[in-house]
Amino acid sequence: MSANTPYPVPDFRNLFDTTLSPLLVLAPDFTIVEVNRAYLNATRTERSIVGRPIFEVFPDNPDDPSADGVANLRRSLRSVLETRRTDTMALQRYDIPTGEAGGFAERYWSPVNTPVTDADGTVTHIIHRVEDVTEFVRLRRAGQERKRAEEAARTRAEDMEIDLFVRAREIREVNEQLSRANAELDAAGRTLREEQQAKDRFIATLSHELRNPLAAATAATELLALDLPEGHPALSVLERQLGTLVRMSNDLLDGTRAVTGRLELVRGRTDLRPVVAGACADIRGLFDHDGRTLDVDLPAEPVLVDGDRLRLAQVLTNLLSNALKYTLAGGSTRVSLSVAEGRANLTVVDDGIGFAPGQAEELFGVFMRAAPAGPSTPEGLGLGLSVARTIVELHGGRISAHSVGPGTGATFTAVLPLATATATVPEPRRAPRSRTVPKQLAVLIVEDNTDLATTYRTLLERQGHHVTVVHTGEDAITATRAHLFDVVLCDLGLPDIDGYAVARAVRSRPHGGKVRLIAISGFSRGSDQGESRSAGFDAHLAKPLPLVDLLELLGGTLPER
Structure with a gap:
């Protein structure tokens, strides 16, 4: 790696999870929002504690009348919220539940509570770091043992003290590095934009x-x-x-x-019926697995809304994915679309595990799940319903969940305003002069991911096309100068120049208008697609691109430029 090459951005979530010090992240209401493996190991708990109040997970030992762990920790956390300063607690006895008939295990801890603040100085989270010093305390109690045991205990205690000191110094150094990094970021630019x-x-x-x-x-x-x-x-x-x-x-x-409020919509007059039908068709194969069924009920008349077709399909896909997670093998899900009182009602009903009625609103929170992951509830990020709510609300609608209780299934309903009768309907574009794509095309693939480029090449050659592969933008410009390709499939994030520069170079040539330029990239925001159109691309497709979509694009008709 040269001196001018930036270091790769570290995976901060992995760094957090592999940190040796036990760490717990709390919301201002003392709800657990994240935890690393070291903490789970130290407290003999599982990730299911995420989303629960810390004092519900770790109550005081009811058999110890002198137990004051909850009171001391609560006092420290409140101090952090009020002063916005780190609070280092004295050594604490705080027994932990063993999960065996209400038993508790004696434990001693050295806790530090650190605030995390936003730009306004408001505490958004508290990092609760602890070190299990139970063994240290027990060794100190063993001072009456015979001399050799005493010397051994002293050695181990000193080692532990050294380890605690080293860890504290390392954490202090990391905090100083983070402070310097924050200062550099602030110096680079302080404006919200x-x-x-x-x-x-x-x-x-x-x-x-x-x-x-x-x-x-x-x-x-x-x-x-x-x-x-x-x-x-x-x-x-x-x-x-x-x-x-x-x-x-x-x-x-x-x-x-x-x-961050940056979710984008591309609005247009949209009939919800094909949106619903397409989303159900895309996910139906997953429902067929393990004997699940998916039924769809659509009205005969169009259901027109002023919305983003792709985002609305994403709403239904997220609702169906949620139903799939919590519907057992052999279960059923029904999707229905109806119109009432000037609104479109999209409903997804499943006969899955359901949830407590009081939990309905919580399900739309970030990283929230109806139940812990298990054999019948696959892993997920707990973001699908939150994203669905944001999209629906951006369309001026609302979304809600309902269940009678655990084991009774669930109903999710998205309500959207219908398009007004006076809304402007874009006039259809004139059909461009077109030429039918020949069965065999000369295709250039511009992709720096070698595995992906090789696989695309093999897939297209199996279809009878003549394929050339390059891995840099400069090589693509050279190749298109030497050969006339029918289609160029170009990534945007290339190692030298970007795909936009490749498109502009191809279009600038005398015969550049005859080439079909297709951007295939992981950059897929609305602004990326607008920039690709400005650069001269005919289409912008997001990775991963299914083969059937690529072949459909190549096998259709190509407009003359």
């Missing part, structure tokens, strides 16, 4: 980095499907799990945009 732009760039980069390996894995799975026409059990597993990863990645990115 600059901070928002930094967030947008992070989201776009994260999108690109996540979608590249997903695209390669998806394409490789489709290649296996071609090689195994009779099918294979592993293929269906790969397809389902990759689909889940794609939806989780989209939820993560859209959840971040929703929290």
Whole structure:
């Protein structure tokens, strides 16, 4: 790595989870919002404690009348909220539940509570760091043992003291580094616009980095499907799990945009019926697994709304994914679309595990789940319903959940305003002069991900196309200068120049208008698509791109430029 090459952005979530010190993140109301593995190991708990109040998870030992762990910790946390300063607690006895007939295990801790504040100085979270010093306390109690045991105990106690001191110094150094990094960020730009732009760039980069390996894995799975026409059990597993990863990645990115208020809509007069039908068709294969059923009830007349077709389909996909998680094998889900009192009602009803009625509103919170993950409830980020609510509210609608109780199933209803009768309906564009795509095309693939490029090449060559692959923007410009390609499939995030520069270079040539330019990228925000159109791309498709969509694009009619 050269001196001018920036270091890769570290995976902060992984850093947090692998930190040796036990760490717990609390909301201002003392609800647990995150925890690392060291804390779970130290307290003998599981991730199901996330989302619960800390004093509900760790109550005082009822058999110890002198227990004061809850009172001391509550006092320290309140001090952090009031003063916005770190509070280092004295050594505490705070027994932890063993989970065995209400038993408790004696434990001693050295806690430190640190505030996390926003730009206004408001405490948004509290980092609760502890060190289990139970063994240290027990060794100190063993002072009456014979000399050799006493010396051994003293040595171990000293080692533990040294370890605690070293860890404290390391944490202090990390905090100082973070403080310096924050100061550098503040010096680089303090305005809200600059901070928002930094967030947008992070989201776009994260999108690109996540979608590249997903695209390669998806394409490789489709290649296996071609090689195994009779099918294979592993293929269906790969397809389902990759689909889940794609939806989780989209939820993560859209959840971040929703929290920062940057979720984008591209509005237009939209009939909800094909939106619902398409979303159900895309996910039906997952419902067929384990004997689940998916029924759809659509009205005969159009249901017109002023909305973003793709985002509205995402709402239904997220609701159906939620139903899929919490519906047992053999269960059923029903989707219905109706019109009443000037509004469109989209309802998803399942006969799954349900939830307590008082929990309905909480389900739409960020990282919230109806139940802990298990054999019948696959893993998820708890973002799908939050993103769905944001999209519906951006359309001027509302979304709600209802269940009689656990085991009774659930109903989710999205209500959207119908398009007004006087709303402007865009006039249809004139059909462009077109030429039918020949069965064999000369295709240039510009992709720096070698695995993805190789797989795309194999898939397209199987369809009879002539394919050339390059991995940099400069090589793409050279290749298009030497050969006339029918189609150029170009990534946007290339290692030298970006895909926009490649498109502009191709379009600037005398015959550049005859080339079909298609952007295939992990950068898929509305602003990215607008920039690709300005650069000369005919289409902008997000990774991972299913083979059937790519072949449909290549096998249709191409407009003359």
